[in-house]
Amino acid sequence: MQILPMLQQLIATNSISSVNPALDQGNRAVIDLLGGWLGDLGFAVDIMPLQDSRKANLIATLGSGPGGLVLAGHTDTVPCDEARWTHNPFKLLEKDRRLYGLGTCDMKGFFPLVIEAARQFSTQTLQQPLIVLATADEESSMSGALALAAAGRPKARYALIGEPTGMKPINMHKGIMVEKLIIEGRSGHSSDPALGRNAMETMYSAMGELLSLRNELREKYHNPMFSVSYPTMNLGCIHGGNNPNRICGQCELGFEIRPLPGMDMVTLQQQIGDRILPLRERDGVAISLQHYSVPAFESGADSALVKICESLTNHTSEAVSFATEAPYLKGLGMDVVVLGPGSVEQAHQPDEYLATERIQPTVDFLVQLIGRCCL
Structure with missing residues (x-):
């Protein structure tokens, strides 16, 4: 399965999370899609149910050993006002070199790119594990990240969170x-x-x-x-x-x-x-x-992953004002950077989109990053 068909299915699967119970949906169907695709590539798939039975985290692991790399993202989206969209937010539309749909940018669009990059390592022997982490409720309660923190999982040396940063490494954000x-x-x-x-x-x-x-x-x-x-x-x-x-x-x-x-x-x-x-x-x-x-987040001046991402993207690390799951993964002992293909200007907006020109460079970056951290 290729990138666009995967993204099409993810966008079509409503996984809105909200503090308003009338709007709140589950993410389990998205988790099951990702688990199936990663299982087909040889990943060991572990689904972590949350207290709300409609919701779960996914920890999928390729290879074994200490260290390794986590590629992480949340599977929920914010609510949307369909009347303000010019097309169906749950139907992927490719137009004018843009992929429109709720979650294309923030941040379902990251997962097909991760899977495409991981596909290139599915037959190789990794020296360090590659872990794909997918969480619930980042946009509302952080219940997915809090469950991971309570369980002390996953364990790895590095973690990259694919939030929309325009492929610029983020080493600091406000709480x-x-x-x-x-x-x-x-x-x-x-x-x-x-x-x-x-x-x-x-x-x-x-x-x-x-x-x-x-x-x-x-x-x-x-x-x-x-x-x-x-x-x-x-x-x-x-x-x-x-x-x-x-x-x-x-x-x-x-x-x-x-x-x-x-x-x-x-x-x-x-x-x-x-x-x-x-x-x-x-x-x-x-x-x-x-x-x-x-909490607020800061990678630290000695972050090896910041230096790797800066060298691979040719961008100096920056700080942003939006919050992510980074402090929870850092609390698990990982060296964390926030970096993804979307742009925060398109996040949480009607007609949210991911520019198609970002797809291949992101896959190439992820392939290089996996090679650096896992081979």
Whole structure:
């Protein structure tokens, strides 16, 4: 089977993951496709079911021994608004030297290229193992990566994650903290403020504290490797109240912070609490904070894989602001680089595409990388 037929099947298999249960799908059908193709090449295929029976990770291994190379990617996609696409997002379309479809860029398109490169080693005796890793829920909960971290698998010397980087090696990325702030006041008739506790007014104060913290973080932390050299905070969505003539009884804010490598997330969450929680006593309301985070990532100055990827691509390593599964694989003891054929400008967008001109250079790069790390 060749690259385009494989990609066609992957795109046709809905594997959206979302924090919204109404949109969330499983990835098991994608895992089974990849497992079948890799098994046909002689890989030992191990499927790791997750707590949600619709979802799983795949660890496929060719060869044995210490060290080796992991080629990793996630099999889920973000949700899509089909009305904003000019064609069916689940049907691969080749047009104007582009391959359109949900996941072509981020990042189902990476797997057929990995399989094509691996095919060239299927009859050779590898000195170090080649491992293809496919995960679940990177776009939502990181449950796949967390399951790997808990299991302590896989083990290898190197790991390349094929996220969309335009074939530039990425040795550093920001973390992400997704925060939910819920304020519970007491509703009442708006004609008399004393009849209730206005949660929206407390939220107004809380937002002021957050914006003040944002400015302090921007002044204190800098890293010139990033195009946005400071940690960012975005107040993303807010919901509260249900009628103009009722005191707002409940208000909820969703916001995110993208910390730089080296910033401690526990400390940062403590700072948020120290700013906001005192408003409970002042206003007589209940306040809760819910956290979800992905750590920042840095390969390290002594990364051998960074040097290999720089020499093979003729690109100097860079830093990006989006988060990946890299910190979890690094936590398993691997030397990790993020590098893939797509472009982040096309990721999470209607009419997502992968340029066809990226296909053969990526396969050639992967063949050379496997040769360096496994032969």
